[in-house]
Amino acid sequence: MGRNGSVKRPAAAAAAAVAALAFTVMPADYRLMEEVGYGAHAVVYRAVFVPRNETVAVKCLDLDQLNNNIDEVQREAQIMSLIDHPNVIRAYCSFVVEHSLWVIMPFMTEGSCLHLMKIAYPDGFEEPVIASILKETLKALEYLHRQGQIHRDVKAGNILIDSAGVVKLGDFGVSACMFDRGDRQRSRNTFVGTPCWMAPEVLQPGTGYNFKADIWSFGITALELAHGHAPFSKYPPMKVLLMTLQNAPPGLDYDRDRRFSKAFKEMVAMCLVKDQTKRPTAEKLLKHSFFKSAKPPELTMKGILTDLPPLWDRVKALQLKDAAQLALKKMPSSEQEALSLSEYQRGVSAWHFDIEDLKAQASLIYDDEAPEIKEDDDTARIIEVEKDSYSRNSLGKPSSANQNNCSEQTSMANLDGEGLIPNEAIDIAVSNADCKRMPNGYENSRARNDSLPSTSTSKQDPESKYWRSNVGQKQQNSGGPVESGVNNSPTIERSHNFERDGTSPKASDKHGSDTRRAANLSGPLSLPTRASANSLSAPIRSSGGYVDSLGDKSKRSVVHIKGRFSVTSENVDLAKVQEIPLSSISRKSPHGIQLRKSASVGDWVVNAKPMSNSQHVKELCNSSVSSSILIPHLENLVQQTTLQQDLIVNLLSSMQQNENVDDGQSGIPSQVRIVESEAVNDYFD
Numbered sequence: 001m002g003r004n005g006s007v008k009r010p011a012a013a014a015a016a017a018v019a020a021l022a023f024t025v026m027p028a029d030y031r032l033m034e035e036v037g038y039g040a041h042a043v044v045y046r047a048v049f050v051p052r053n054e055t056v057a058v059k060c061l062d063l064d065q066l067n068n069n070i071d072e073v074q075r076e077a078q079i080m081s082l083i084d085h086p087n088v089i090r091a092y093c094s095f096v097v098e099h100s101l102w103v104i105m106p107f108m109t110e111g112s113c114l115h116l117m118k119i120a121y122p123d124g125f126e127e128p129v130i131a132s133i134l135k136e137t138l139k140a141l142e143y144l145h146r147q148g149q150i151h152r153d154v155k156a157g158n159i160l161i162d163s164a165g166v167v168k169l170g171d172f173g174v175s176a177c178m179f180d181r182g183d184r185q186r187s188r189n190t191f192v193g194t195p196c197w198m199a200p201e202v203l204q205p206g207t208g209y210n211f212k213a214d215i216w217s218f219g220i221t222a223l224e225l226a227h228g229h230a231p232f233s234k235y236p237p238m239k240v241l242l243m244t245l246q247n248a249p250p251g252l253d254y255d256r257d258r259r260f261s262k263a264f265k266e267m268v269a270m271c272l273v274k275d276q277t278k279r280p281t282a283e284k285l286l287k288h289s290f291f292k293s294a295k296p297p298e299l300t301m302k303g304i305l306t307d308l309p310p311l312w313d314r315v316k317a318l319q320l321k322d323a324a325q326l327a328l329k330k331m332p333s334s335e336q337e338a339l340s341l342s343e344y345q346r347g348v349s350a351w352h353f354d355i356e357d358l359k360a361q362a363s364l365i366y367d368d369e370a371p372e373i374k375e376d377d378d379t380a381r382i383i384e385v386e387k388d389s390y391s392r393n394s395l396g397k398p399s400s401a402n403q404n405n406c407s408e409q410t411s412m413a414n415l416d417g418e419g420l421i422p423n424e425a426i427d428i429a430v431s432n433a434d435c436k437r438m439p440n441g442y443e444n445s446r447a448r449n450d451s452l453p454s455t456s457t458s459k460q461d462p463e464s465k466y467w468r469s470n471v472g473q474k475q476q477n478s479g480g481p482v483e484s485g486v487n488n489s490p491t492i493e494r495s496h497n498f499e500r501d502g503t504s505p506k507a508s509d510k511h512g513s514d515t516r517r518a519a520n521l522s523g524p525l526s527l528p529t530r531a532s533a534n535s536l537s538a539p540i541r542s543s544g545g546y547v548d549s550l551g552d553k554s555k556r557s558v559v560h561i562k563g564r565f566s567v568t569s570e571n572v573d574l575a576k577v578q579e580i581p582l583s584s585i586s587r588k589s590p591h592g593i594q595l596r597k598s599a600s601v602g603d604w605v606v607n608a609k610p611m612s613n614s615q616h617v618k619e620l621c622n623s624s625v626s627s628s629i630l631i632p633h634l635e636n637l638v639q640q641t642t643l644q645q646d647l648i649v650n651l652l653s654s655m656q657q658n659e660n661v662d663d664g665q666s667g668i669p670s671q672v673r674i675v676e677s678e679a680v681n682d683y684f685d
């Protein structure tokens with residue numbers, strides 16, 4: 001025995017040996033199915049033991065990572081397979097396959113408690129569930145300690161559940177003895193994972209520790225199950241180490257954790273005593289009143305296991321999330337946006353029970369990266385608008401801004417497609433009601449707008465199921481929600497990618513090619529965003545942020561407002577066009593929470609409070625943002641404005657060509673012209 005030399009009861013050992021014999025050590029006898037878990041050193045698969053068509057779990061450990069002699073590891077694995085307790089996952093057998101060690105185990109259909117929490121109980125479980133889980137875990141520890149074993153890795157991620165609600169402590173044995181035995185959490189003096197669950201005496205070099213270290217980890221696990229995460233889990237390993245050593249032990253707070261019983265709080269406090277000699281043994285702890293009243297897990301677990309997708313789907317979703325978050329750290333914001341889209345798409349297709357959670361996951365932005373922004377600082381807002389527009393996601397509740405994107409998508413379809421743009425005008429900013437959440441999770445435009453005039457129609461491409469909106473001259477009502485004032489570039493990006501994915505209408509391909517060429521875009525028309533000014537090589541997207549002042553409105557009929565541009569038609573009622581100044585856009589969420597980097601523009605509350613341009617200039621001058629910060633942004637805006645102008649001119653000429661080709665059947669009226677908004681000049685001259 002590699003570690004503390006366990007002693008097996010002969011009967012149990014014999015039974016285990018018989019069971020082990022039932023499984024072969026030939027890889028061909030195991031058909032690996034889905035991945036159901038992954039840890040620092042291993043990937044776990046659901047597998048079928050072909051000779052008996054029996055479902056098992058196969059844990060594949062990467063031998064290249066091992067610090068121990070392989071023969072010794074295998075010998076230890078065999079000994080570990082003799083461990084026999086209803087609450088401890090036992091290895092049936094193990095063998096080497098190329099560079100991996102395969103450990104064959106019973107398959108626990110519901111995976112780990114950590115997975116369950118991540119998927120469905122982010123704030124932890126209710127006390128009866130916790131009590132059941134902890135009691136079974138403690139029984140496992142009591143058994144192991146009695147055998148002279150220290151688990152050393154007690155945590156929610158290693159507590160496994162099966163469909164009947166049976167709780168087993170996993171990850172004991174093989175991997176435990178494989179990685180630098182004596183301190184399994186270290187690998188070449190580097191912490192593997194975080195030391196959140198590690199007892200102070202384990203973290204302190206030179207300090208001896210014993211099975212009481214498991215009791216500390218058990219106490220931390222109790223907090224993990226109660227809150228959905230371990231204490232200090234958000235901090236880097238070294239900080240956790242220092243906090244564990246220096247701070248008072250964590251515990252259940254008497255105020256914050258009012259929902260938990262006194263007995264529970266007391267039991268946790270007993271485990272989390274820094275002096276290991278003062279911690280109770282597992283045996284003694286089992287006698288605590290908290291465990292005496294605990295119900296069998298088969299009763300308590302049932303309720304939490306219903307309506308969950310199969311384990312492998314859960315794991316896939318979590319894996320995507322983890323990978324995305326990792327990649328996010330290294331990724332420019334434009335790519336973050338694309339990834340967010342992909343996460344969202346895949347998530348929605350893979351999951352059906354918690355769309356909101358998936359949307360939140362798709363944000364891929366960490367809270368602690370939230371930029372500081374002063375609520376009343378308009379200049380800061382400008383900077384934030386630029387900075388954020390690439391990284392925004394459609395989080396939370398739909399808002400006018402979000403829906404506004406639908407209108408943009410609609411417009412893209414119009415411009416890109418054929419025959420759907422009547423002569424009268426082009427509708428871009430359809431009403432809020434035009435956006436409808438589609439089954440695929442995307443908000444596609446749908447001109448069922450009650451608020452639009454009767455000239456408005458909508459058509460759906462029967463083949464593509466892609467909604468296109470037609471004319472809607474009425475843009476915004478004064479005082480109503482801003483339609484085109486705030487663009488949500490991420491949604492635009494979604495719609496664009498959506499089309500590029502091949503889900504775009506065929507009409508686009510047939511008739512929009514000239515337009516695309518003229519606009520020098522491979523997909524549907526999109527205009528540069530302010531954010532893209534910083535990265536003009538990045539995909540050009542729809543303008544974002546706010547609608548600028550239109551300057552001499554009395555002379556122009558605005559039918560389309562996008563960013564700082566207006567496409568005008570002479571037969572549009574000017575009175576319906578609203579000026580939406582930047583400063584009227586509040587960066588407050590509907591709940592009054594300051595918007596962070598991860599927040600969606602769609603969450604912005606837009607107050608269509610009219611404000612003159614001179615007022616803007618004044619506010620900017622008074623703002624606390626230094627000119628050194630502001631000037632590069634303004635330069636970018638000017639640069640981008642030029643680019644936008646070029647794009648629109650190209651687009652118009654292309655559309656005019658199309659119109660000729662279509663022999664006037666449909667298209668954009670010839671009198672449509674572009675008016676570059678004077679907003680930039682108005683603001684920054």
Ligand SMILES: Nc1ncnc2c1ncn2[C@@H]1O[C@H](COP(=O)(O)OP(=O)(O)OP(=O)(O)O)[C@@H](O)[C@H]1O
Nearest residue numbers: 037038039040041042044057106107108112157171
């Ligand atoms: N027998 C099993 N049945 C179902 N899922 C399992 C089984 N064993 C492990 N898993 C899943 O695989 C995950 C990783 O397994 P495990 O913890 O053994 O790997 P590891 O590399 O040792 O992890 P760690 O990072 O804890 O060292 C577990 O958290 C659990 O979700």
